[in-house]
Amino acid sequence: MLQLVVPAYNEQDRLPRTLRELRRFVRAHRGTLGEVEVVVVDNASTDRTADVAREADSVALPVRVVTCRVRGKGAAVAAGVAATDADVVGFLDADGATDNTALLEGLRRLALGAHVAVGSRAADGSHAQARHSALRENGARRYRELTARIVPGVADTQCGFKLFDGDLARAVFAELRTTGFSFDVEVLARCQIAGASVVEFPVQWVDVPGSTFEPLRHGPASFWALATISRRLRPLRVAAAGLAAASAVPALHAHERPAGAPSLALVGGTAVEA
Template sequence: MNHPLVALPVPAPPSPPHHEEPVLDLAVPVFNEETDLEPSVRRLHAYLRETFPYPFRIIVADNASTDATPLIAARLAAELPEVEWIRLAEKGRGRALRAVWSASSAPVVGYLDVDLSTGLAALLPLVAPLLSGHSDVAIGTRLAPGARVVRGPKREAISRCYNILLRCTLSVGFSDAQCGFKAVRRDAAARLLPLVRDSAWFFDTELLVLAERAGLRIHEVPVDWVDDPDSRVALLSTALADLRGIARVALSPARGALPPGRPPRPYAVPAAALALAHLLLYAALRPAAAGQVANALSLLACWTLAVPVRGRLPWPAPGAPPALPALAARLALTAGALAVLRHTVPAAGLRAELAALAAAHVSLVVARSALRGWRRRTGSAAS
């Protein structure tokens, strides 16, 4: 939803001063960040000035802010020679990155979040493989060995569930799609940006999926990352938008066929996708609702999202369970798993609940597979 703009005496972005052409254009997308913008940009600028061995440029991309963010951005651009800013009329992180990267002439473009949750020491390891030609895309990862992460269990569970969901539904090889710390060679960005349809939070994931499908090399850098307690990301709406994005990309004509000789999976793959989406939404809803309520709402939401694509999935229809009985069975089994866990371990936390729900989903898949096998055997014997 676009936010209405208030009347602010916003100066026009100044013409950039003449200086050595940057090797790196680093975008900082912002929306209503009047508190964090100035200290973060000054810290980033000082760090790059002291440690980064190449010419650089920092571009603050204001996403239609309605507070003092554009005024602060304009002042920083006037004071700091390597800092510029642009103002967009519409909100959206992907929209901001597209605008900055498309207009760049630097060999490498990148971005980081304004809260600087990612340790800046990873900037040079992120950019160096792109400058050398070793890789086309580089991402920070919080989920690879060597990463040091400080964040709450809810965000940890959501992040891991989301990336597992990507591996199961889109067969991706990268480990962390949404860490706000990425860089791309400009020639690779020029190929990918026209193909990316999302303009918000799913932009990162879609860009990486397209890069992997195009055979581009993706370099991963384990990062130090500290969660921002003042993060304004709406977890539920973002999760639902991401699930819609995953479904769109999975069903797009460019998704590709299964490798030769790999048998289709009529039930297990979509069941795994549904289960992981359920866990992701459950983790987002659980802090605000009782376990059984969060379970029912998240499962119903996932099932509702799955209805429009039933019959369009790339797996054959035979073996897929009828909608309402399958939903009832899944709801009963997951509710029972939570009830048993609460009875046996009254103090169980979110991770234990997610494990119990995952076990319920797995047991349902195993039971259905066993039932189908028994029916095939008995049918063969009867014939």
């Protein structure tokens, strides 16, 4: 079973088409995808977001609505992930900017052994048709330079499409502290620190008008969040490096771990030996 979280803040206009296309895609690829459920997180919307989500509920693609009163995309996705129990959990934006073929490619990466499959507009083979302002483009470039230091090996942390091993997602999102748009950076960094395999794969992405990200309003907070994330994760990194040095193989799940090697349990924001 695959559960897909869709954070939604005032998305009555963009959400119906996204859910309709997703249902069509799931029907066409049932054999590969298996059962799929959508968890729409209504993030304190003041429009008909929750209603349009409920109206999209169908046998082919069940849609459940969860409410999150704390504003921010990070808070919304975390609330959605907390309401999952599937083996594989993912999230995607309400605007449907990432082509649904990413579901197939992401699942393929997980089947090949990755714990996290990150849809990327920077990976070879991707195509991103963006109509962003020069201000947003410049900000995005600088932002990527900074995220590369926090999440090495991931060139695009901000594309709104990611799939996870379900247990890993639930453990990591339970520790998440970033409520805004930079939450992906904290999530991916926590996954890497926990020893998970995080891989990027190319997506086909189109900018859908009506973005809720406003560079002047959300930009400064997004940069500030990166500094906070770095500071907050430093003790975890130090502890993880110590464990790695001690064991040489800090692995994620007990069944994948050589007998006697320590694993990382993320407890209360601190890495402890489990």
